[in-house]
Amino acid sequence: MSRWSVRVDPAWSVQAWRDAARLGLQHGVAPEHLDWLQEGHASLLDAPPLASLPPAESDGKTIPVPKSFVELASTCLCHSDPQRHALLYRMLWRIVHGERDLLTNPADPDVLRAMALGQAVRRDSHKMKAFVRFREVPGEDNAFIAWFEPEHHIVDRVAPFFARRFAGMRWAILTPTRSVRWDGQELAFGPGSKQADAPVEDAREELWRTYYANIFNPARLNTRMMQQEMPTRYWKHLPEASLLPTLVRDAGDRVQEMHDREAQAPQRRIPEQHIPLRGPATANGDSLDELRTAAAGCRRCPLWEPATQTVFGEGPRDAQVMFVGEQPGDSEDLSGHPFVGPAGQLLNRALQALGIDRSTLYLTNAVKHFRYERRGKKRIHSKPQVTHINACRPWLLAEIEQVSPKVIVCLGASAARAVFGPGFNLGRDRGRWHTLEDGTRGFATVHPSWVLRQPVGAAQEEAYRLLLGDLERLSTHAGNGRTE
Numbered sequence: 001m002s003r004w005s006v007r008v009d010p011a012w013s014v015q016a017w018r019d020a021a022r023l024g025l026q027h028g029v030a031p032e033h034l035d036w037l038q039e040g041h042a043s044l045l046d047a048p049p050l051a052s053l054p055p056a057e058s059d060g061k062t063i064p065v066p067k068s069f070v071e072l073a074s075t076c077l078c079h080s081d082p083q084r085h086a087l088l089y090r091m092l093w094r095i096v097h098g099e100r101d102l103l104t105n106p107a108d109p110d111v112l113r114a115m116a117l118g119q120a121v122r123r124d125s126h127k128m129k130a131f132v133r134f135r136e137v138p139g140e141d142n143a144f145i146a147w148f149e150p151e152h153h154i155v156d157r158v159a160p161f162f163a164r165r166f167a168g169m170r171w172a173i174l175t176p177t178r179s180v181r182w183d184g185q186e187l188a189f190g191p192g193s194k195q196a197d198a199p200v201e202d203a204r205e206e207l208w209r210t211y212y213a214n215i216f217n218p219a220r221l222n223t224r225m226m227q228q229e230m231p232t233r234y235w236k237h238l239p240e241a242s243l244l245p246t247l248v249r250d251a252g253d254r255v256q257e258m259h260d261r262e263a264q265a266p267q268r269r270i271p272e273q274h275i276p277l278r279g280p281a282t283a284n285g286d287s288l289d290e291l292r293t294a295a296a297g298c299r300r301c302p303l304w305e306p307a308t309q310t311v312f313g314e315g316p317r318d319a320q321v322m323f324v325g326e327q328p329g330d331s332e333d334l335s336g337h338p339f340v341g342p343a344g345q346l347l348n349r350a351l352q353a354l355g356i357d358r359s360t361l362y363l364t365n366a367v368k369h370f371r372y373e374r375r376g377k378k379r380i381h382s383k384p385q386v387t388h389i390n391a392c393r394p395w396l397l398a399e400i401e402q403v404s405p406k407v408i409v410c411l412g413a414s415a416a417r418a419v420f421g422p423g424f425n426l427g428r429d430r431g432r433w434h435t436l437e438d439g440t441r442g443f444a445t446v447h448p449s450w451v452l453r454q455p456v457g458a459a460q461e462e463a464y465r466l467l468l469g470d471l472e473r474l475s476t477h478a479g480n481g482r483t484e
Contacts, residue, residue: 006035006036011039021088025093036083080153087110121154131148146171147173147174155175170184178190178192216243288403303384308336312338314337314362316361321405323411325339326367329370329381332344346451350464350467412449451467
């Protein structure tokens with residue numbers, strides 16, 4: 001039997017490994033006759049490449065492989081062990097040649113090793129999600145870079161998580177062997193980088209250290225568990241790590257101080273900061289920046305407690321068209337910017353179809369905090385109540401007063417209620433022009449998130465056409481403020 005060599009490029013690619021393994025199986029190349037080469041290494045026995053074999057004649061049959069093995073292989077391939085390709089091919093060979101239930105035997109040496117590789121990759125992926133710290137790029141707007149040193153080839157595996165988590169900002173994650181960038185629309189992968197390519201520190205880190213020092217609970221300190229969950233090898237990437245020696249050293253004294261302190265009745269929430277909510281913002285000289293700062297401390301309804309941050313409006317101060325949505329979603333709550341999640345992307349699609357430049361619009365929401373309910377690890381949107389809309393309405397009125405748009409477009413019933421009053425009926429009045437007391441004209445249509453909730457296919461396309469048809473009212477005046 002001849003000996004062959006094969007190289008997987010990139011080494012963690014599931015498709016590249018599957019193509020090579022399929023070719024080996026089709027030609028009956030046993031595991032012991034196949035050398036899996038690593039990057040930069042040649043075959044010690046000068047074995048010809050497997051790819052030089054002609055494609056095997058197909059009999060139309062697929063190679064039956066359990067789904068659980070495919071999932072295990074895709075994880076193990078991200079490991080840095082140079083023997084992983086050979087291990088997986090040996091297991092595949094055994095499965096195809098009669099050991100269909102191989103994975104059900106956890107005592108098998110090959111299965112045991114593959115499970116250990118998969119666990120290590122999952123653990124490394126978890127650490128990357130937990131310990132990546134982005135730093136602002138000096139001189140650039142909304143641009144961040146993080147440096148991380150994973151043990152395994154997990155950048156491609158974990159990057160989609162960061163794209164979902166930080167959808168509203170432009171970022172890059174650099175590692176010694178692989179890099180990934182997110183421009184707000186798609187991921188782009190590239191070669192490895194040097195740590196010097198990432199910013200050393202930014203102004204937010206001092207704020208984060210202050211916050212971390214204040215939430216550190218010395219009474220719950222367990223250094224063994226802390227080092228297990230946050231290994232010291234990651235400390236050099238964490239701003240808060242510089243505080244740990246002092247916090248750990250002083251933990252005993254702080255616990256004693258807590259013990260000696262006079263007991264106080266517990267508070268269910270942080271004391272409310274009373275912010276006077278006014279009528280016209282210009283009467284008090286408030287600018288949009290001042291309003292945004294004040295709104296960040298709003299405590300007039302309980303939505304601020306579970307939310308990540310206040311999501312205020314954004315856009316030109318002299319925008320002629322203002323869009324008002326219902327409330328921020330998960331992506332907006334995490335990024336701090338309105339309309340950057342799936343609904344915002346659908347709105348972008350509609351605006352582009354109509355030739356309307358989003359950068360000329362002012363976009364905001366009737367409610368400034370994300371209301372949600374947890375289902376497992378997911379945060380599911382929950383419709384705001386009338387009390388929430390009324391609590392946030394002064395902020396919306398102040399935005400309208402400052403921007404002074406000629407047209408207001410309300411997306412959804414909650415937004416229409418906040419702008420046009422409680423008597424507005426979206427089903428009856430959708431798409432019809434209305435005039436406010438100050439002469440501002442506006443209309444309401446469905447929210448893009450409503451479109452996304454429709455069944456995929458004809459129903460969703462019909463809902464999108466309905467939204468697009470209503471927004472066509474803007475196509476003649478998006479740039480100059482004319483109304484029909």
